[in-house]
Amino acid sequence: xxxxxxxxxxxxxxxxxxxxxxxxxxxxxxxxxxxxxxxxxxxxxxxxxxxxxxxxxxxxxxxxxxxxxxxxxxxxxxxxxxxxxxxxxxxxxxxxxxxxxxxxxxxxxxxxxxxxxxxxxxxxxxxxxxxxxxxxxxxxxxxxxxxxxxxxxxxxxxxxxxxxxxxxxxxxxxxxxxxxxxxxxxxxxxxxxxxxxxxxxxxxx
Amino acid sequence: xxxxxxxxxxxxxxxxxxxxxxxxxxxxxxxxxxxxxxxxxxxxxxxxxxxxxxxxxxxxxxxxxxxxxxxxxxxxxxxxxxxxxxxxxxxxxxxxxxxxxxxxxxxxxxxxxxxxxxxxxxxxxxxxxxxxxxxxxxxxxxxxxxxxxxxxxxxxxxxxxxxxxxxxxxxxxxxxxxxxxxxxxxxxxxxxxxxxxxxxxxxxx
Numbered sequence: 001x002x003x004x005x006x007x008x009x010x011x012x013x014x015x016x017x018x019x020x021x022x023x024x025x026x027x028x029x030x031x032x033x034x035x036x037x038x039x040x041x042x043x044x045x046x047x048x049x050x051x052x053x054x055x056x057x058x059x060x061x062x063x064x065x066x067x068x069x070x071x072x073x074x075x076x077x078x079x080x081x082x083x084x085x086x087x088x089x090x091x092x093x094x095x096x097x098x099x100x101x102x103x104x105x106x107x108x109x110x111x112x113x114x115x116x117x118x119x120x121x122x123x124x125x126x127x128x129x130x131x132x133x134x135x136x137x138x139x140x141x142x143x144x145x146x147x148x149x150x151x152x153x154x155x156x157x158x159x160x161x162x163x164x165x166x167x168x169x170x171x172x173x174x175x176x177x178x179x180x181x182x183x184x185x186x187x188x189x190x191x192x193x194x195x196x197x198x199x200x201x202x203x204x205x
Numbered sequence: 206x207x208x209x210x211x212x213x214x215x216x217x218x219x220x221x222x223x224x225x226x227x228x229x230x231x232x233x234x235x236x237x238x239x240x241x242x243x244x245x246x247x248x249x250x251x252x253x254x255x256x257x258x259x260x261x262x263x264x265x266x267x268x269x270x271x272x273x274x275x276x277x278x279x280x281x282x283x284x285x286x287x288x289x290x291x292x293x294x295x296x297x298x299x300x301x302x303x304x305x306x307x308x309x310x311x312x313x314x315x316x317x318x319x320x321x322x323x324x325x326x327x328x329x330x331x332x333x334x335x336x337x338x339x340x341x342x343x344x345x346x347x348x349x350x351x352x353x354x355x356x357x358x359x360x361x362x363x364x365x366x367x368x369x370x371x372x373x374x375x376x377x378x379x380x381x382x383x384x385x386x387x388x389x390x391x392x393x394x395x396x397x398x399x400x401x402x403x404x405x406x407x408x409x410x
Contacts, residue, residue, distance in 0.1 A: 005246065010266060030288040030387075031304060035240035035247040041210065042240040042247060044282035046306040046364075061215060077249035083235040085392075088334055088406070091341040093351075095330040099236060101251040125300040129293055135380060136296040146298075159251075164397040175340060177400035181393050187290075187386030192369040195382040201293070 006105065006157040016158035019054070025102040025158060026051040027127075029080035030184075034058060036074045038065075049080070050120065050127040055150035056104055057111070057120045067147035070108045078151055079103045085181045089165035090172035096165065098179055104156040108149035117143050130204045211310060211362040221305075221363035224259070230307040230363060231256040232332075234285035235389075239263060241279045243270075254285070255325065255332040260355040261309055262316070262325045272352035275313045283356055284308045292384045294370035295377035301370065303384055309361040313354035322348050335409045 008015035016022075032049045035042060045066065047058045056078055060066045070076070085098035111117055122133040138146075164179055189200045213220035221227075237254045240247060250271065252263045261283055265271045275281070290303035316322055327338040343351075369384055394405045 005244075009269060010271075031286050031302060031306075033238040033240075033249065033284050033286070035238075035249040035282070037242045037245070037247050039210075040242075041280050041310070042242050042282040044238065044240040044249075044284045044308050046284055046286040046304070046308075048302055064214060066215075075246050077240070077247040079238050079249045079251060081236050081238070081251040083389075086333055088337060089340075090401070091343075092326050092330040092338065093343045093347060095333045095337055097236060097253055097333065099251070101236075103249050103251075105246070121297050125297040128291055128300045128302065132293060132300055133297065135294075135377060138296075138298045142298060164395065164400075167397075167399055172340065173401045174403050175401055176394075176396065176403040176406050178394060178396040180391050180395070183390050183392045184288075185388050185390040187388045189381075189383060189385050190369065191381065191383040192372075194372055195369075196295070196378045196380055198379050198381040201381050 003155065006155055008157055008159050014159050014161055016160050019153065021158045021160070022102050022153055022156050023051060025080050025082060025100045026056060028082055032056070032058070032078055032080040035077045036069055038069060048124065049078070050124040052120055052123050052150070054153040056153065057124070057148060057150050058108070059146050059148045062145050062147040070149045071110050071147065073107050075105070076108055076151060077103055077105050083182055084162070085179050087165045087179045088177055090175050090177045094166045096161065098161050098163070100158070100160045102156060102158045104151055104153060106151050106155050108151045111148040111150050114140060114143055117148050120148055129201065131201065208360065211360055213362055213364050219364050219366055221365055224358065226363045226365070227307050227358055227361050228256060230285055230287060230305045231261060233287055237261070237263070237283055237285040240282045241274055243274060253329065254283070255329040257325055257328050257355070259358040261358065262329070262353060262355050264351050264353045267350055267352040275354045276315050276352065278312050280310070281313055281356060282308055282310050288387055289367070290384050290386045292370045293382055295380050295382045299371045301366065303366050303368070305363070305365045307361060307363045309356055309358060311356050311360050313356045316353040316355050319345060319348055322353050325353055334406065336406065
């Protein structure tokens with residue numbers, strides 16, 4: 001039973017309301033967008049994030065307006081979208097994208113336990129690049145400068161488009177129609193000037 | 206002079222307030238996120254978009270709640286973020302992403318002129334894949350089923366992170382530190398079953 005506010009209205013046949021899909025999108029996504037209402041205006045912030053069990057973890061500097069809003073119980077919406085492909089139709093209006101998206105609604109809960117915070121930042125480093133957890137764990141003082149929040153993975157709705165374009169009615173013998181998959185791939189590796197003379201890590205995605 | 210509501214508060218040295226940067230992010234981005242407040246709750250929708258001159262164009266089915274909200278003058282925030290790279294540090298807490306992001310605030314104006322709508326959908330197809338404009342322009346009836354909105358590129362703020370990780374204090378002789386560029390690359394081309402026997406278009410990005 002999906003709450004009316006969460007229901008996908010446009011192309012409802014593309015809706016995905018299962019936790020497995022939600023986890024898949026969050027685990028594959030790079031950057032999310034957090035929306036809340038501040039002084040009556042929608043406020044939207046791109047943020048790094050990581051899924052930890054049944055929650056989305058986001059962080060910001062302690063004491064900022066954002067931290068205050070979140071700690072104060074502001075309603076949020078948090079979205080992650082992955083562009084999976086490009087859809088090339090034989091009519092302009094049917095050009096589209098294939099994608100997976102997830103929008104999570106709710107109220108964030110601040111995570112203050114030190115061990116939980118360290119585990120979350122470990123998970124975030126691991127999300128950025130598998131294998132990076134555990135490098136010089138943050139000290140108590142360092143942790144205190146960062147506010148960490150968990151948005152429960154309870155109210156959410158996903159959406160996915162896959163496959164070919166909607167069929168146009170106009171034949172176009174010279175125009176290729178179909179869909180093209182998109183992938184993220186690595187470009188150059190730039191070693192930091194103060195970086196160790198260690199081998200480049202293999203592309204893990 | 207940047208309005209306080211648009212000011213980048215976190216890492217302000219990464220802020221970009223120029224139109225050139227805004228256009229660059231919009232022209233390179235794939236999917237944006239539109240935020241507005243509905244019934245007191247933040248509402249967040251992933252959307253395709255295209256920049257047309259000094260505006261961001263988004264569309265939805267005519268007569269939907271979203272179309273009604275936008276036509277009714279709802280304040281919106283619209284964000285596009287591009288993940289440019291992965292930042293691998295020698296401490297967990299300095300792992301990060303390189304990115305370009307843009308958040309546009311304002312009130313959308315409905316575009317109702319037919320020629321302007323056709324030009325916008327041409328631009329959108331071209332944004333999806335250069336060279337696709339002009340394929341079977343939509344009829345008057347088809348255009349009438351879609352509501353098109355322009356968010357003026359007036360109130361916006363951008364942000365960009367580039368380069369190496371912040372320097373950790375702990376030497377890590379065996380750990381590669383630096384940043385890795387990310388690129389979008391094409392995977393398989395899937396010709397539609399009813400698609401013409403035309404050559405695959407070359408990757409244009």
